[in-house]
Amino acid sequence: MASVFSNPNFEVALLGGGQLGKMVLAEARRMDIAVRVLDPSADAPCRLGAQQFSQGSFQDFDTVMAFAHGAQAVAIEIESVNADALEALEAQGIPCFPQSHVLRVIQNKVAQKQFYADHQLPTSDFQRFSALNDLKQAIHAGTLTFPFVWKLGQGGYDGFGVSVVRSADDLTRLSEGECIAEALVDIACEIGVVVARNAQGESQTFPAVEMEFHPTANQVEFVVCPSALPSDVIAQAEALAIQVSQAFNAHGLLAVELFYTASGTWLVNEVAPRPHNSGHLTIEACPTSQFEQLLRCMCGLPMGDSQLLQCAVMANIVGADGFSGPVRYEGLDVAMRTPGTAFHIYGKAQTRPFRKMGHLTSVGQTVDEARARAAAARDALKVRA
Ligand code: ADP
Numbered sequence: 181m182a183s184v185f186s187n188p189n190f191e192v193a194l195l196g197g198g199q200l201g202k203m204v205l206a207e208a209r210r211m212d213i214a215v216r217v218l219d220p221s222a223d224a225p226c227r228l229g230a231q232q233f234s235q236g237s238f239q240d241f242d243t244v245m246a247f248a249h250g251a252q253a254v255a256i257e258i259e260s261v262n263a264d265a266l267e268a269l270e271a272q273g274i275p276c277f278p279q280s281h282v283l284r285v286i287q288n289k290v291a292q293k294q295f296y297a298d299h300q301l302p303t304s305d306f307q308r309f310s311a312l313n314d315l316k317q318a319i320h321a322g323t324l325t326f327p328f329v330w331k332l333g334q335g336g337y338d339g340f341g342v343s344v345v346r347s348a349d350d351l352t353r354l355s356e357g358e359c360i361a362e363a364l365v366d367i368a369c370e371i372g373v374v375v376a377r378n379a380q381g382e383s384q385t386f387p388a389v390e391m392e393f394h395p396t397a398n399q400v401e402f403v404v405c406p407s408a409l410p411s412d413v414i415a416q417a418e419a420l421a422i423q424v425s426q427a428f429n430a431h432g433l434l435a436v437e438l439f440y441t442a443s444g445t446w447l448v449n450e451v452a453p454r455p456h457n458s459g460h461l462t463i464e465a466c467p468t469s470q471f472e473q474l475l476r477c478m479c480g481l482p483m484g485d486s487q488l489l490q491c492a493v494m495a496n497i498v499g500a501d502g503f504s505g506p507v508r509y510e511g512l513d514v515a516m517r518t519p520g521t522a523f524h525i526y527g528k529a530q531t532r533p534f535r536k537m538g539h540l541t542s543v544g545q546t547v548d549e550a551r552a553r554a555a556a557a558r559d560a561l562k563v564r565a
Pocket of ligand 1: 304329340341342362363364365366367370437449450
């Protein structure tokens with residue numbers, strides 16, 4: 181592909197105008213790459229800073245085709261886009277990041293899990309069921325036993341399609357639909373590796389990050405880099421993430437979520453073929469961020485240096501529990517005095533309990549220093565209505 185700087189008409193089309201898109205736009209501005217954005221919401225975070233912002237559905241075939249017409253490359257920042265449209269754009273010679281074949285597998289958790297099994301990629305044992313009733317019958321027949329992790333094939337979001345099932349009582353919480361039952365893994369820690377891969381098949385990983393969970397809320401509290409795991413163990417995770425990206429033949433970013441088990445093995449949990457929350461800290465911690473790397477892949481530019489320059493900890497800024505409505509940020513005056521800390525405010529007009537409204541990344545000489553800074557800044561800031 182001709183590099184962007186030798187083509188005066190080069191323009192990237194981005195499906196989805198949320199916070200991930202907004203961070204792509206920031207890098208695109210810096211590198212002077214034109215980006216047009218499609219999102220159904222007129223006040224999406226990408227409403228500012230795009231070459232052109234179009235309001236419309238990225239799930240509608242005709243809307244996506246009309247929107248992407250004339251663009252030189254297409255990317256997504258959300259997975260629920262119309263995969264048929266991506267395929268039709270590819271047929272017109274417009275490269276998509278990711279390609280439609282990657283998106284189709286990822287859009288269904290059952291297909292994704294089957295993909296790992298078919299490609300001999302390590303993943304937890306599972307059984308697939310075409311309907312919830314089949315799963316219940318398997319329990320009745322004794323071929324499926326408690327505990328297990330239920331995952332809905334399609335339509336789950338923000339944890340609603342995943343549930344640990346320990347007893348018959350828990351079955352009442354599950355929704356209808358094609359699903360899998362996974363073995364409940366004894367997880368020692370959860371690691372994320374963002375892989376970038378260009379259309380020539382060159383791969384580069386970002387440093388592995390470790391998810392630290394809140395002791396009671398069962399939510400990721402901090403994303404930490406580097407991980408506390410030994411470097412040879414982390415090297416295995418990075419090698420596995422590249423293997424996963426190669427198996428998909430994915431172009432652009434692939435965020436690979438891995439479990440490191442209590443018995444010292446690696447399992448692939450799931451992937452996202454787009455910029456990912458686990459890669460936010462690359463903005464402050466690496467010479468090239470995940471967002472810039474995606475643009476470089478799309479524009480035929482060389483891969484940027486992705487090494488870790490300093491310890492970094494990311495915390496999400498979420499809407500306070502009990503508050504819904506037009507957003508107000510309280511305590512920014514105190515929070516923004518925190519040393520080594522960068523704030524990213526997504527620009528969402530309305531807050532809701534636990535809605536991701538922004539994030540912050542703190543850097544430090546050590547992970548402990550960065551974590552303490554991130555915790556102090558986060559605690560000082562309240563997102564209310
Ligand atoms: P989502 O798409 O909602 O993020 P995930 O598949 O990532 O769903 O699962 C969410 C969380 O549930 C994981 O981060 C992990 O903590 C836990 N989990 C998922 N699968 C398993 C499993 N097989 N065994 C144990 N815990 C799991």
